[in-house]
Amino acid sequence: MTTLSLRPGEQLASAVCATRVVVVRTPGAEPVNLTCGGSPMVAAATAEPKDDAGQAVTLIGKRYVDAAEQVELLCTRSGSGELALDGVALTLKAAKALPASD
Template identity: 50%
Template sequence: MKLRPGRQVASTVDGTRMIVVRAPGDDIVLTCGGAEMVDPAEAGTGEGGVADPGQQEGTVLGKRYTHDGLGLELLCTKPGQGTVAVDGEPLVLKEAKPLPASD
């Protein structure tokens, strides 16, 4: 799948929805719960695919998920039970940077 910033993707196994913040130039296989993510218009109710029981760690609303090797960053707009992954490698929850102390 070719991703670009601003594109929305949806899971076919649960209700997870993401927005692409940063995208690599290459085509990638983006999955949620082991099933490929699709355009929200194609996702239907979010219960059409078959989930992989080993990829059910869930997503958190409003959090960013990254893959530093590819330069991919996604923002969760609707949480679900599936784990978001690229080529089978789960994305990492992006940690907030601490603010500098104000003196």
């Protein structure tokens, strides 16, 4: 199991599909096991470009969070892999309701 110490603003890429994300929020310096499509995420600068022929699972412009909303990722390129933190799939972050303008 490969662990990463995430930092806000860090860009990560999937090793198995075209998914790319930017870290928005992290619980601190503690290492986490972040995967996409079952393989560990890698630094975007060192990743080889991938083409995806499959159906997009991660969607560009969407934010993905863990159950406690301590880790938040912004998808910058869609891909066919599912994002997971410590083996648990990340979910789409729900949009905040805007206040009513009466």
